[in-house]
């Protein structure tokens with residue numbers, strides 16, 4: 500990658516230049532130390548221009564219609580005069596450059612729109628889930644003036660937790676008869692959900708969908724919503740046929756309004772920032788550990804003790820950290 504001057508990238512981002520926006524994201528994703536330094540400088544300078552978008556996480560089992568939904572919902576938002584950025588977390592990109600999901604996440608109609616920007620995010624990060632630069636990518640999109648940031652997750656447990664930690668509203672797509680009516684509840688994902696959309700509801704399964712809705716609402720009755728005064732809505736529709744998307748848009752709007760009125764909108768973002776701080780403290784401690792040969796040796800030694808079952812992993816970890824901090 501040809502490195503551009505930070506100022507040039509910032510001017511590009513702030514003026515909404517998609518080519519430079521993409522380059523800035525590539526810079527932030529880069530693992531090269533010199534790129535990391537430049538990325539940090541860039542992020543610091545764009546920070547005053549961030550925070551104004553609505554951050555939406557979207558989950559659902561593979562094939563539930565997340566990408567289709569985002570494509571149509573994105574177009575709906577564009578019609579309302581909003582700018583839309585889509586970050587699709589691509590589980591394959593770290594292995595084979597995104598060729599598998601890359602094809603599916605192209606969202607061709609939306610991608611052609613002037614006020615839309617689509618970017619697959621590599622998922623090589625923490626726990627194999629959300630890329631640990633997805634949050635930074637989102638900030639760059641905000642600085643570029645996008646009103647909505649839609650993040651599609653791969654729907655495999657851990658990544659939902661991470662996406663819900665960087666978004667304001669979490670939407671779950673369900674399908675009728677997928678056998679997953681209660682799956683989400685079991686996995687605890689339901690506790691992070693703010694709006695449910697039953698997708699692919701068309702002539703032949705309307706009745707079944709209504710039953711699923713009743714079942715879901717009964718189950719939800721026993722789950723406290725994340726937000727005081729919010730009853731998680733279960734909406735029916737078809738992304739492919741543009742049905743029910745206005746309802747989702749309205750519910751998201753209601754939810755954000757409620758959060759603003761409850762004073763929890765900013766509060767949630769602050770809590771999320773606190774979590775990210777904790778995460779990065781751990782990351783940097785590990786990174787520092789790896790940089791010094793002597794500590795790397797301790798690390799390997801204690802890890803060996805733990806993995807060969809000669810010591811308790813927690814005690815070995817504690818001994819290692821005490822050595823690291825010179826205590």
Ligand SMILES: Nc1nc2c(ncn2[C@@H]2O[C@H](COP(=O)(O)OP(=O)(O)OP(=O)(O)O)[C@@H](O)[C@H]2O)c(=O)[nH]1
Pocket residue numbers: 559560561562563564565566567568603653654698699700701736737738739740
């Ligand atoms: N009949 C019908 N088909 C739909 C609808 N929404 C999506 N599909 C189809 O379902 C298939 C999967 O849709 P995607 O949007 O790729 O689903 P996804 O959840 O993004 O899938 P993954 O990214 O693989 O997890 C495609 O063939 C879509 O055309 C819908 O509302 N009705």
Ligand SMILES: [Mg+2]
Pocket residue numbers: 565566567603604651
């Ligand atoms: Mg998809």
